[in-house]
Amino acid sequence: MMETWTLLLGGFGTALQPMNLMWAFIGCLLGTAIGVLPGIGPALTVAMLLPVTAKVDPAGALIMLCGVYYGAAYGGSTTSILMNTPGESSSIMTALEGNTMAKYGRAGPALATSAIGSFIAGTIGVVLLTLFAPLVADLALKFGPAEFFSLMVLAFVTVSSVLGASMLRGMVSLALGLAIGLVGMDSIAGIPRYTAGVPELIDGIEFVLVAVGLFAVGEALYSVLYDPKGDATERNKMSSIWMTKDDWKRSWPAWLRGTAIGFPFGSIPAGGAEIPTFLSYSTERKLSKFPKEFSGEGGKGAIEGVAGPEAANNATAAGALVPLLTLGIPTSATAAILIAAFQNYNIQPGPLLFQTSGPLVWGLIASLYVGNVMLLVLNLPLVGMWARLLTIPKPQLYAGILVFASIGVYGMRQSAFDLVLMYVIGVIGVIMRRFDFPVAPVIVGMILGPMAEKQLRNALAIAQGDWLIFFKQPIACTFMVITIAVMFVPIILRKRGVRLAEDD
Amino acid sequence: MKLMLRQAMLALGTTVLLAGSALAVDNVKFMIGANPGGGYDQTGRGLGKAMVEAGAAKSAQFENKGGAGGTIGLAQFANATKGDGNAMIVTGAVMVGAIVQNKPPVTLAQITPIARLFYEYNVFVVPANSPLKSMKDVVEMLKKDPGSVKWGGGSRGSVDHISVAQIAKDAGVDPTKINYVPFQGGGEASAAILGGHVTIGTSGWNEMVQFIKSGKMRALAVTSGAKLPGETVPTLKEQGINVEIGNWRGVYGAAGISADQRKSLTDAVIAGTKQKSWNDALAANDWFPAVLTGDEFSKFVDAEHKRIEESMRAVGLVK
Amino acid sequence: MQKNWQVGIAAFILMLSAVFGVGATQLPADTGYAGIGSAFMPAVVALFLLLVGALLMWQACTGGFRNFTDGVVDLVADHRGALWVTAGILVSAALMTKLGFVVAATTLFVCVARGFGSKTWLRDAITGAVLVLPVFWLFTLVLDVNLPHLFNDWF
Known part of the structure; x- marks a missing residue:
């Protein structure tokens, strides 16, 4: 333990050098900017900045790249809250409550709780990384396809929390998402499905395209069709910019729960931020004392529904560094490219990293602490400015939203066809809104469907067709039991006369 | 103003620009049929940098067009660069596999083989x-x-x-x-x-x-x-298992370039592979150099195509 | 009107179910050791679509969809604004490679603002360009993403 402290202090010595501070700042700034724009994600940014690693010393370059990685996780929430345009799959849940809050004049508290929650989750995550990395890594390796599929089943069951006013129409949206997810190369058998021979469809339909189309374009079209002048409603009236005492009281536990969910799942190979943010959102919705405030209930947006998923998202980012640094295993596209950056210096992340490049790694870990503080300082003053953006008159506001949406979609593949597709998906989004179909389950189905299928088929191949595998392995079985409990305990309780908060 | 920004960028290191004499090719343009960060990307960017350092090219530009095992980038490359003696695309066993599997309209047969680089x-x-x-x-x-x-x-x-x-x-x-x-x-x-x-x-x-x-x-x-x-x-x-298999990568030039253009492009690539930075990249990634050029390379790719097709048929991936 | 639309939506879901169902039968039956193959998930999704589509059709034919969120039912559409927004997106997509990214995105901005009733098109054009240029520079100059331009790297 003492040794860890000495090494970490040495790391701070590296991280606090003025040059390295500057690299951290550039990285955080760039990461935030990238996170704000939909379409261009941190993976692409880190990859494009890779050539930098040829000219800067290893510590500085890696500190900057990690700043981009962390900064993007902070910035992603901003567009979700302000424009209802989730640029990364991890910020969909944030859009649900955050944008509703913004519409009712509470963009400030939504942005603040996500910035502070990100800071707290990020910092706790780095502390856990510092103290327990090897231990967590060993645990994470216990997750194979069977365990992962059980976890997906749990995520699917909790999806009911985003279904909206009608269970049936929510299920229709989910089915639609699952169907979209089927298009493209079947990653197990290696054959294309439902591509109609179009090569662009072999890799599937891009998530950002569907999310931006359904959320941003759909909303803009809906608004221009049915409510073009509706400025005077309650929606754009700005109440407080800062979080009230009550907001703090409701955010704290959500931040901590989000961190507790995000960090371990971030460290699981093949994890990603989607499942932890879904699970965190469902948890908050189930535990909240104010279920009526959630957007799905027609409420004005519940702050814990922003605080939890945002904390989970950033804790996942920290968790993903555990297998990256201790095992050399990337759990996300960005992490994979970070490994390439290490390799540019002939540094191989993995079991030998702490021995071979100790000072560098500790400098990097220390810079994560510094980066978190920097991002908080950078983001909190921006909250006021971002929130004021919503006082822009409706024509220019929606024009701006659509410009950013199309920049993101076009920048992704430089294809004008994608813009037309975005519009078509937007029209579908309008029809869905008009007939009160929730759009979030489409995205959930589209992301979870292919993941679940892949893990299911690999798990069954390993078990040679034995479906009971999910109950034979302890971790998988635990998740299955939790799933069953989540499904049936409320029913049993209701039968016995006990009513849970969300049932009334 | 633009120059100033370029210089600032250079300090940040995002562009590779170096003046050299006796340039074999001008502005070499790489098509990389994969997203940034992977092996294809590293190959293209590493080679481009080495060619500039060798003075065999004035500058190197890279375009990433990932998807469908590189065949989407290949289709765009073949259509957009006809006769351009400065354009190259990174290929390899993975792309040949994708061609066998997906049967895209544009294949390697339409463009000009330059060199195999490594295994x-x-x-x-x-x-x-x-x-x-x-x-x-x-x-x-x-x-x-x-x-x-x-x-x-x-x-x-x-x-x-x-x-x-x-x-x-x-x-x-x-x-x-x-x-x-x-x-x-x-x-x-x-x-x-x-x-x-x-x-x-x-x-x-x-x-x-x-x-x-x-x-x-x-x-x-x-x-x-x-x-x-x-x-x-x-x-x-x-x-005692009679199997030897590797994953090779190489570069192709545009469709319809002249024999002279092909030769100067090949020479420029060869000059790049002699650079220290390229050899460092080979060593860092455990890439084993296996340079092969000209008709021998064409024959090699044809043989690879056949071999991969047979293997895929054996496992039932291709009918 | 409402009823026709609702029946149409339900029919669309049922049609989708048929498309995925038929598609599933065309996929190779090879299942390997897993016991389920490429066609398994498509078949599940097709059945799921069939189930929800049928329920939706039943609701549509027996008094319409149930449980609407308040205020969704009675809305009157203003199509002129939507036409401007549509035109903005499609025109910018068509002009992207010809006029460059900045002009196309600025056009989009002006059209959408016009759709929402803005009459100050010149001010909108300037606002749009001011918004687009920094992003354009970030992409092309810092990140090396190739976006179409009108005459040089800067524009």
Whole structure:
């Protein structure tokens, strides 16, 4: 333990050098900017900045790249809250409550709780990384396809929390998402499905395209069709910019729960931020004392529904560094490219990293602490400015939203066809809104469907067709039991006369 | 103003711009049929940088167009660069595999072969606590019950998958009967091997070497023809399995370029491969240089196409 | 009107179910050791679509969809604004490679603002360009993403 402290202090010595501070700042700034724009994600940014690693010393370059990685996780929430345009799959849940809050004049508290929650989750995550990395890594390796599929089943069951006013129409949206997810190369058998021979469809339909189309374009079209002048409603009236005492009281536990969910799942190979943010959102919705405030209930947006998923998202980012640094295993596209950056210096992340490049790694870990503080300082003053953006008159506001949406979609593949597709998906989004179909389950189905299928088929191949595998392995079985409990305990309780908060 | 910004960018290092004399080609433009960060990207960017350093090109530009195993980038390249003596595309065994599998309208036959650059070899590994000590043990287990050997590796149709199919065939086991478990990306595969979720795994030597050196995995065999330089891991052939397979990469030029253009582009590439930065990249990634140019390279690619097609037919991926 | 639309939506879901169902039968039946193959998930999704589509059709024919969120039912559409927004997106997509990214995105901005009733098109054009240029520079100059331009790297 003492040794860890000495090494970490040495790391701070590296991280606090003025040059390295500057690299951290550039990285955080760039990461935030990238996170704000939909379409261009941190993976692409880190990859494009890779050539930098040829000219800067290893510590500085890696500190900057990690700043981009962390900064993007902070910035992603901003567009979700302000424009209802989730640029990364991890910020969909944030859009649900955050944008509703913004519409009712509470963009400030939504942005603040996500910035502070990100800071707290990020910092706790780095502390856990510092103290327990090897231990967590060993645990994470216990997750194979069977365990992962059980976890997906749990995520699917909790999806009911985003279904909206009608269970049936929510299920229709989910089915639609699952169907979209089927298009493209079947990653197990290696054959294309439902591509109609179009090569662009072999890799599937891009998530950002569907999310931006359904959320941003759909909303803009809906608004221009049915409510073009509706400025005077309650929606754009700005109440407080800062979080009230009550907001703090409701955010704290959500931040901590989000961190507790995000960090371990971030460290699981093949994890990603989607499942932890879904699970965190469902948890908050189930535990909240104010279920009526959630957007799905027609409420004005519940702050814990922003605080939890945002904390989970950033804790996942920290968790993903555990297998990256201790095992050399990337759990996300960005992490994979970070490994390439290490390799540019002939540094191989993995079991030998702490021995071979100790000072560098500790400098990097220390810079994560510094980066978190920097991002908080950078983001909190921006909250006021971002929130004021919503006082822009409706024509220019929606024009701006659509410009950013199309920049993101076009920048992704430089294809004008994608813009037309975005519009078509937007029209579908309008029809869905008009007939009160929730759009979030489409995205959930589209992301979870292919993941679940892949893990299911690999798990069954390993078990040679034995479906009971999910109950034979302890971790998988635990998740299955939790799933069953989540499904049936409320029913049993209701039968016995006990009513849970969300049932009334 | 623009120059100033360019200089600032140079300080940040995002552009490779160096003046050189006796330029073989002007502004070399690389098409990379994969997203930034992967092996194709590193190959293209590494070679472009080396060509500029060698003074064989004034500057190097890169365009990434990922998707469908590189065939989307290939289609765009073939259509947009006809007759352009400065354009190149990075190709390799993966792209040939994707062409065999997806049968796209544009293939390598339409564009001009320049050079093969290097090979990458795979290694077969088991978790450190596995009872399997050599490939012979694995083959015995495979012969007894093909389904009990769970092979972890990259996607179906990849070099990983084909090598497993060839081992089965060599052992007299029906290649369609292997229990191959595909993972996305080397990271997921190494985690599954480390966690003991699969019996044996295969992936690039470079991705696995750290686990082997740290004792977390045991290497059973490499897929190269001879032992890798400085390593003691035996080859498949040394263990009586007649399989040798590698993942090669190379570059092609645009369609319809003249013999002169082809020659000067080839010379520029060769000059690049003599640079220190290129050799450093080779060493860092465990890429084994295997430069082949001209008609020999064309013949090689044709043979590869046939070999990969046969292997894919054997495992039922191609009808 | 409402009823026709609702029946149409339900029919669309049922049609989708048929497309995925028929598609599933065309996929190779090879299942390997898993016991389920490429066609398994498509078949599940097709059945799921069939189930929800049938329920939706039943609701549509027996008094319409149930449980609407308040205020969704009675809305009157203003199509002129939507036409401007549509035109903005499609025109910018068509002009992207010809006029460059900055002009196309600025056009989009002006059209959408016009759709929402803005009459100050010149001010909108300037606002749009000011918004687009920094992003354009970030992409092309810092990140090396190739976006179409009108005459040089700067524009």
